[in-house]
Every structure is written in C-alpha cells, then in structure tokens.
Amino acid sequence: MSRPLTFRWQGRAVDLELEIRAPHAAVTHEGRRIEAVFRRDGDWIELRRGAAATRCAAIAGSRGVWVSHEGRAYHLERVHREAPARTGPAAAEVRAPMTGRIVSVSARAGNASREGELLVTMEAMKMEFRLTAPEDGAILEVACEPGDRVELGQLLVRLAPPGEAEPR
C-alpha cells in the first residue's frame, strides 16, 4: 500500500509515493522506484541498497525534515495540502535575510525597479549586504528606514510584478 507525500525543496515540489514497511522502504519519484532496507538508530537512518550501505542523519524541524547525506544537508519543507505551493506570487516581497541594521534605502514607493537593482543595503556581522529587486516591477511599499534594526524575515520592500501596478 502506498501513499503520496509532497515536499518542497529549493522552491520546487518533490512528489513521492511512499511504501514503508520496516525494514523495507521504497519511494517512487519521477517515475523511478528507489528501494532500500533501513534501520533507525536515534536520529540516524542506515540504508542498505544492494551491496552499498549509507548512513543519513534525519530530523524533523518546525517546517520540514532535515537530512544530511555525505556531508550535504537537505531541508525538505512540508507542503500543506490545504495551501498548495503558489505558482506565482501576486506581489514580490523583499524580506530581511538576517537580523541586522538598515544602512541605506534606495527604493522609493511608486518608482519602477528593474531586476537586480539595489533596493536596500543592510549590515550584519559587520559586513554589508546589498538587497536587490528579484524581478522587474513597481515598488508598492518601503517598510524600512536607514538606521532601523530589523529582524530575520521582516518585510522591507513590496514590489508588484510589471503590469499589475503602473508606476506613477
């Protein structure tokens, strides 16, 4: 008996069909069936596929599962069934990628901005980071000022995709 499971990784949907009956695990992904014999040991999962054995660390966080495989970490985010991943946001948001201080603000509400254009300069860990427009669009709102202390994830600038709002 299999059941579907969808993760989101790097902004893309990862659709899986799962069949887990210890010690056998099988995952069907993009038409391929991947099988292994597994054993759980604390936060580690030992996988045996034919002659090859691998150890992965896996742990559930607040937003998904973290897996470490061969020194690389993968954060597979949960996809809420009731709120599927949006295909395209109505407005692009520039949020603080870290806790820090706003050094300067180039964005002006009502202006048009081009992809890659500087919007806000932030400082954290004594280094400056330039936050640029993710796509072409009109600047709807500027929610920060030079000197502000901002928290991780705080909204700084809101942009409308081209066509949805005409710059003044």
Place this chain on the structure above:
Amino acid sequence: MIPFRKVLVANRGEIALRVCRTLREMDLPSITVYSEADRGAPHARAGDESTSIGPADPARSYLDMGRILETARRMGADAIHPGYGFLAERAEFSRACRDAGIAFIGPSPESMERLGDKAAARRAAIRLGVPVVPGAEEIDSPERALAEAARIGYPVLLKAAGGGGGRGMRRVDEPGGIQAALEGARREAEAAFGDARVLLEKCVHPARHVEVQILADGKDATALGERECSLQRRYQKVIEESPSPALPATTREAMERAAVALARDAGYSGAATVEFLLDPDGSFYFLEVNARLQVEHPVTEARFGLDLVRAQLEIAAGGPIPSRPAPRGHAIEARLNAEDPYKGYLPQAGRVLLLAWPHGEGIRVDAGIAEGQTLQTHYDSLLAKVIAHGRDREEARARLLRALRETALLGVVTNQGFLIDILEDEAFARGETFTHTLESRKWTAPGTVPDEALLAAAVAVSAPRVPHGGEGDDADRFSPWRNLGPWGRPAPAAEGAWP
C-alpha cells in the same frame, strides 16, 4: 615558569573553547565571558568560572574594555587572552591591561601600534627593504582617492587602516566606482574597528595570499613556515593550508626573513602573522601584520606539532620562544560557516537540531557550537574549523573530504556542501588557488536531492524513531518529536505516522 594565577578569555565561540583547552592542559584556571545572546553557547560553560558581561551588542559586551578589565579584577584573573577579533588588536586595551597590572596575552601596545596599524607597518616595511604593494595612505576624500588611483592604475583596493579580516575592503575597477566604495569602506571600518581611516592599494591579479607565522619574544623572532589562504569570499578566508602548493623554497626563505625582520624591528612579543601577496611571476609584496593569533593557526600547529596558544602564554610570562621543530606533512583547514554560499553568502540563523563531528587519524575539529543551541546573527558566522593533516597534500585533501562528508549539522544552513565542492574541484586538487578563485567562478547548489536522502526523509516522517542504540528510553535526549507532533501540531503520542 607560568606565573599566572587565572586567565580570563575575552572572546567567544570556537576560539574561546580552544584557548580553554590549552589552559586546562597547563593547569591554569580559566574564566570565560559571554553576552546575553550567548547564554546558551558552549563557551559560556567552558571556563572553570563564567560570567555574563552585557547585552548582545558587542560594543557593550565583548568590546567593552572597562567591563572586561573590571571582570578580570573582580574574579581574580591576572592575565587576559583576547583570542582573535574583538579586543585582540586594540593597542589601547593592551595598554589598559598593563596599567591595571594584568598581563595581556599578546604584543605590547607600542609594538601593536607599530605593526598592527596597516599604514605604520607599511612604512616600516619600506624602511626595511621589504617589497610593498604600490599604494597611498590617509585617503580622506574622493578627490584624493581618484588622484592616487590614477597614479597607481586600476583596479585598486580601498582598505581599512585600523584592522583586518576583510572588513572595510572594496575593489574599485574604474573612477566612477570610487565615491560609493570610499563611503562604504569608511562606514564598515568605523563600525568594525571604531576607526574610519582608509588606505588605497594596487590590486595584484591573479594573486595568492601567503602568510608567515611568527613567534617573537621582544628581541628575537622565529618563523614557522607559511600558510596559503588564497581561497576567500568577500575577503574572508574559507580554506587554508600549509605549506603553500606554489611556493619555491627560495621565496619561502625570503618571506620568512622579511617577516622576522619586521617583528625584530618592532620589538614584537608574542604570536603574529605577516601577510604577503604572491604574484604569478614569483615576486611577493608585504600586505599587513596581524598582531594576534589567527583563525587558521591550527594548520601550522598540525605541521610543527606546536601549541601556539601555549607559546603565547609562555612568552607573555617572560619565557623563551620554543625551539622550531622540523615541519612534517601537509595540513588543510576548512571553515564551517552559518551562511548560504549559493545565495550571496547570506548569514543564516536557526536552531542546531543535530550535530555530529568527524573522527579519525589526522583530523581535528575546533568547534564553538552545540546541539540544541540557537544560532543568531549578532556575531561572526564561523561555527567550527575542520583541520586535516596528512603525509602530503593529497592525503590531507582526501582526509578533509572524508571528514566533511562525515560531519552532520542539521537545522541551520551552512557552507558545508560548498567546502566539499571546493575540495573535490580538480583545480583545487592541482593547487590552482588564487584570491579571485571563489568569486570568479560560478558555484551552483546541487540540482537534485540524492535518492538516499529522499529515502531517509520518507523513513523519518513515516517509521517510528528508535532510541539511539536500539533500546531504552531516551527521554533525556533533545528531540522535537518528544514535545510536538509532526510539524508542530500537538500529538497524542510522541511518535506518529505522517501526514
């Protein structure tokens, strides 16, 4: 031999823990200090005694000289080890310690002023006949910067005069970029070092960054070989190794002689690093002196079998420079940072859900984090250093790769995969490392999740977790499964199938 009663470690993270280890080996009682943001960090528990020294803002904690001196006096410390960064290169702190009758484990304020200040060190190098990069000091206006850049030729670098670590450094390729770069460099220099002075230098390209480790006792100095630290991002080192894969013996000897001459001339005492740029034509230029222990000092320790922190303490206590053992093999260090290398090296925060370090022959880990700790972005993004030593470069490289593949850190995005990318890279294996290598090439994140990782994720959300070792209760173990159901929903049972 060591007349210190108790040593206060005025730093945080991996270097505070590393200094404490040597203090324990020397039977010297230690004090560690921490800001409120670091209350849960391992260094806050690493000393024999520990105390809070103020809020998260470094200016009111780790950089607060009065507060740290007062803490040392109150708790009976007669020596302070500053680590690197923070107060390590503040001449006024070295002076304040001396005035308070507390030994500063580092150079005197006088030799720090002569060597630690980039402009002063440059003048000393010129006087001693050590080659320097063409440049100019005291760049206080865009007009002056434009005139000097025109004289020297583009590209040029604008650098903070008062400190290192890449803070306040800007590359400028044409006159139009001068004004913004100068403003940015001055602002960063002021924020990082409390000193907005900026100097301008010719940008040597393609260059290698090679530095010489020095130990000095105020009269004499010894060089302990070089480290190559060319692989940098935003002027901050990522991978360091010793010896350099590209340094002829005659050039190494000339660099060591230049470094020793600078240390002797300044009457320097303690550990220092003299940094050079190596031109592809084999000539080298003096860059600056770091008047402190360096982040990458373990590669030198691995090759020479010396403890540089112990040497610092012995020299500060009036002891001699340890005799120079013959170097053996090759050592490489990788810096594990809380940053996303595939998204502009943005600093990352989060909770360390799982942490496992590598083991084995020739592997050393200097870490400053613990499982369960919440990492914030108040300070430097360095989490740990993984160092591998081997008979030759290839053995060290293979060991470091194996060690990084065995390392598991979950809950916070790090540059671990990027470090593996670099070590696996063919150009790195051939020793082709330049200061522009990391930023001039396109490094891309993995495009797919490996099959094993998909299977592990599926098992993790579907099959019941078994306590480590397969039996017994692991109620004492930190686990988000224990209190919360899958995805944070309260669950009737600790384990549950999902969804």
